[in-house]
Amino acid sequence: xxxxxxxxxxxxxxxxxxxxxxxxxxxHANRGPASFVLGTKVLYRKSEIERWIAEQEAATTRxxxx
Numbered sequence: 001x002x003x004x005x006x007x008x009x010x011x012x013x014x015x016x017x018x019x020x021x022x023x024x025x026x027x028h029a030n031r032g033p034a035s036f037v038l039g040t041k042v043l044y045r046k047s048e049i050e051r052w053i054a055e056q057e058a059a060t061t062r063x064x065x066x
Contacts, residue, residue: 004046008035011044015053 011033012020026032027042033052035044 006044006046006049008042008044011049015049018049 006014008020008023011023012018023032023035023044024042027035033044034048035042037043
């Protein structure tokens with residue numbers, strides 16, 4: 001099974017909390033999930049998006065202790 005590759009628009013459609021404009025800004029600022037260029041398209045591996053989300057969750061989770 002191959003790792004799906006998504007365009008910026010597809011990422012924002014699958015993850016509505018990641019607007020395309022924010023992804024473009026983060027890429028410009030060298031932040032956010034890892035991306036790469038193929039031809040003229042900016043692309044993201046789905047596994048990188050999910051890894052980045054998990055990393056953000058781990059870094060910002062609060063509470064839950066009994």
